[in-house]
Amino acid sequence: xxxxxxxxxxxxxxxxxxxxxxxxxxxxxxxxxxxxxxxxxxxxxxxxxxxxxxxxxxxxxxxxxxxxxxxxxxxxxxxxxxxxxxxxxxxxxxxxxxxxxxxxxxxxxxxxxxxxxxxxxxxxxxxxxxxxxxxxxxxxxxxxxxxxxxxxxxxxxxxxxxxxxxxxxxxxxxxxxxxxxxxxxxxxxxxxxxxxxxxxxxxxxxxxxxxxxxxxxxxxxxxxxxxxxxxxxxxxxxxxxxxxxxxxxxxxxxxxxxxxxxxxxxxxxxxxxxxxxxxxxxxxxxxxxxxxxxxxxxxxxxxxxxxxxxxxxxxxxxxxxxxxxxxxxxxxxxxxxxxxxxxxxxxxxxxxxxxxxxxxxxxxxxxxxxxxxxxxxxxxxxxxxxxxxxxxxxxxxxxxxxxxxxxxxxxxxxxxxxxxxxxxxxxxxxxxxxxxxxxxxxxxxxxxxxxxxxxxxxxxxxxxxxxxxxxxxxxxxxxxxxxxxxxxxxxxxxxx
Amino acid sequence: xxxxxxxxxxxxxxxxxxxxxxxxxxxxxxxxxxxxxxxxxxxxxxxxxxxxxxxxxxxxxxxxxxxxxxxxxxxxxxxxxxxxxxxxxxxxxxxxxxxxxxxxxxxxxxxxxxxxxxxxxxxxxxxxxxxxxxxxxxxxxxxxxxxxxxxxxxxxxxxxxxxxxxxxxxxxxxxxxxxxxxxxxxxxxxxxxxxxxxxxxxxxxxxxx
Numbered sequence: 001x002x003x004x005x006x007x008x009x010x011x012x013x014x015x016x017x018x019x020x021x022x023x024x025x026x027x028x029x030x031x032x033x034x035x036x037x038x039x040x041x042x043x044x045x046x047x048x049x050x051x052x053x054x055x056x057x058x059x060x061x062x063x064x065x066x067x068x069x070x071x072x073x074x075x076x077x078x079x080x081x082x083x084x085x086x087x088x089x090x091x092x093x094x095x096x097x098x099x100x101x102x103x104x105x106x107x108x109x110x111x112x113x114x115x116x117x118x119x120x121x122x123x124x125x126x127x128x129x130x131x132x133x134x135x136x137x138x139x140x141x142x143x144x145x146x147x148x149x150x151x152x153x154x155x156x157x158x159x160x161x162x163x164x165x166x167x168x169x170x171x172x173x174x175x176x177x178x179x180x181x182x183x184x185x186x187x188x189x190x191x192x193x194x195x196x197x198x199x200x201x202x203x204x205x206x207x208x209x210x211x212x213x214x215x216x217x218x219x220x221x222x223x224x225x226x227x228x229x230x231x232x233x234x235x236x237x238x239x240x241x242x243x244x245x246x247x248x249x250x251x252x253x254x255x256x257x258x259x260x261x262x263x264x265x266x267x268x269x270x271x272x273x274x275x276x277x278x279x280x281x282x283x284x285x286x287x288x289x290x291x292x293x294x295x296x297x298x299x300x301x302x303x304x305x306x307x308x309x310x311x312x313x314x315x316x317x318x319x320x321x322x323x324x325x326x327x328x329x330x331x332x333x334x335x336x337x338x339x340x341x342x343x344x345x346x347x348x349x350x351x352x353x354x355x356x357x358x359x360x361x362x363x364x365x366x367x368x369x370x371x372x373x374x375x376x377x378x379x380x381x382x383x384x385x386x387x388x389x390x391x392x393x394x395x396x397x398x399x400x401x402x403x404x405x406x407x408x409x410x411x412x413x414x415x416x417x418x419x420x421x422x423x424x425x426x427x428x429x430x431x432x433x434x435x436x437x438x439x440x441x442x443x444x445x446x447x448x449x450x451x452x453x454x455x456x457x458x459x460x461x462x463x464x465x466x467x468x469x470x471x472x473x474x475x476x477x478x479x480x481x482x483x484x485x486x487x488x489x490x491x492x493x494x495x496x
Numbered sequence: 497x498x499x500x501x502x503x504x505x506x507x508x509x510x511x512x513x514x515x516x517x518x519x520x521x522x523x524x525x526x527x528x529x530x531x532x533x534x535x536x537x538x539x540x541x542x543x544x545x546x547x548x549x550x551x552x553x554x555x556x557x558x559x560x561x562x563x564x565x566x567x568x569x570x571x572x573x574x575x576x577x578x579x580x581x582x583x584x585x586x587x588x589x590x591x592x593x594x595x596x597x598x599x600x601x602x603x604x605x606x607x608x609x610x611x612x613x614x615x616x617x618x619x620x621x622x623x624x625x626x627x628x629x630x631x632x633x634x635x636x637x638x639x640x641x642x643x644x645x646x647x648x649x650x651x652x653x654x655x656x657x658x659x660x661x662x663x664x665x666x667x668x669x670x671x672x673x674x675x676x677x678x679x680x681x682x683x684x685x686x687x688x689x690x691x692x693x694x695x696x697x698x699x700x701x702x703x704x705x
Binding site for chain 1: 551552553554555559621623624625635658
């Protein structure tokens with residue numbers, strides 16, 4: 001008995017060694033437990049899709065320490081721009097984040113005078129015009145300049161009836177679309193982002209959040225029908241939370257809102273008309289059930305502070321409370337959860353901004369004053385490959401990558417769905433049923449079962465028809481004989 | 497006339513909703529053993545309906561399995577119904593004994609149980625577009641059982657129609673009260689148990705020091 005158990009351990013440890021030796025980057029050496037969600041919304045262990053490679057400070061860039069940086073952006077030439085808020089400057093760094101290329105702290109106005117920044121909180125570089133858009137927060141302006149530091153345009157507080165003049169104009173984040181329209185997130189405006197035409201004219205607000213219909217708001221709505229105007233004026237108004245961050249991807253603008261009390265519209269995908277495409281889909285971003293922090297005695301409610309769209313369409317949402325990046329594919333299926341709240345590499349204190357370039361994620365921490373670079377693991381790259389194929393409709397081509405994903409992580413639910421869809425397309429209905437069951441997907445199972453049933457009936461139609469006829473005949477004969485027997489018995493009774 | 501075996505009586509009662517139970521009463525038939533077997537089948541059927549249903553109609557939560565809800569749905573509810581009905585109808589000049597109430601009520605559950613098993617079988621043949629068949633069978637099963645229960649209460653106590661409705665409403669109220677008291681009692685027992693336990697721990701600590 002003892003010997004056999006020792007043999008077993010030997011074999012098992014050998015297997016473990018072999019398993020550990022093959023893939024280079026699949027084992028989780030992160031300073032946190034990597035997890036994902038299953039169909040029931042319960043956290044289950046998972047493989048890491050990204051692993052923290054290194055963290056870069058201002059000193060590493062040769063630009064001196066940063067002070068509370070709040071935004072990072074990578075332009076089309078793979079140059080990084082970091083809004084170093086506390087030092088009133090913009091740092092431009094090379095694509096590997098090794099050296100600072102240029103430090104922008106002074107700009108030259110069109111009339112030749114010099115101007116400096118005051119707490120810049122947002123930076124954007126447009127591909128079409130090669131201009132920098134800087135949200136110059138404390139100067140109450142958006143500075144548009146070329147890459148040599150010559151100011152092209154200054155966007156200031158709009159003089160418009162739509163813009164309440166009592167409110168300040170403190171730009172938080174800024175982006176520009178292909179046409180050159182400028183969108184500015186302001187931290188005291190809840191009616192959406194301020195939108196400016198390419199020549200700096202205020203054109204209105206864009207993409208306001210909705211108010212979450214809580215019980216209190218609904219009851220207030222009903223009460224308001226009967227309230228007098230004077231009373232209504234004295235009531236606290238219910239306003240939606242403002243937009244916190246955004247990113248532009250082609251024709252769509254993605255916004256996120258950092259609110260610990262509101263769960264509607266935390267992440268939106270807006271089209272050119274400002275309509276939210278995610279509005280009618282029942283989507284949840286961030287942790288399903290907020291984690292309870294024992295040491296601080298509070299719930300860690302997700303607060304998504306920044307959003308970034310990868311080149312392949314993945315949506316990266318940065319949650320400040322938990323220090324996690326939630327990566328979704330373009331259909332909003334959760335792919336990976338990366339990061340944590342920690343002092344080690346891969347953990348954050350106050351995560352402020354996220355940026356993705358190729359297969360890397362860059363996260364800016366405004367308390368640690370560093371940029372952490374996450375590299376895609378082997379597992380991550382294969383999931384991305386399979387997801388991209390799957391979302392483009394190449395189910396069969398995605399089959400092998402999905403099998404590979406399952407080999408690395410048998411808990412990955414999307415892979416089961418992918419395999420089931422591929423097998424269904426291939427005509428292996430029995431296999432599709434098996435994998436749909438493993439994926440906990442009744443819808444897929446239904447499709448596979450319907451096809452399987454159709455095929456089964458077609459193949460065995462002869463036998464089924466013959467069986468039915470024989471059974472019906474036998475039943476008829478039996479019934480007839482029984483009837484005759486009872487009739488005979490009745491007759492006998494009468495004769496007696 | 498009507499010399500049926502106990503098993504044939506079940507069929508007769510179920511297939512003759514109006515006079516079946518009257519006949520049974522007249523012949524003083526019905527077996528407690530069969531009644532308990534039927535309730536046991538109800539228990540099995542409830543589990544099957546939840547656990548063995550076709551996956552195309554939804555996947556049950558299978559990380560944990562607790563038998564208690566199924567016990568409550570079958571034995572406890574049935575027991576509450578029998579005791580409640582007996583308690584109410586004794587006050588309302590009902591003629592039924594506890595034994596007869598138990599037998600008649602159990603017999604009237606048969607269509608519902610048959611529906612459970614038939615639907616579990618059907619759910620492995622149908623796809624989700626054809627869910628209407630399952631719903632119709634369920635509706636028939638439940639409706640039939642309700643009619644049979646009504647008829648059972650009426651004939652076991654020899655009531656008029658109006659009085660039966662009244663008795664059934666009172667029975668349901670009695671069931672609710674009983675279940676409420678049961679929950680109350682259980683939480684009380686729990687509290688007492690915790691109290692005894694903490695006293696014991698306290699004393700045991702004192703002795704150790």
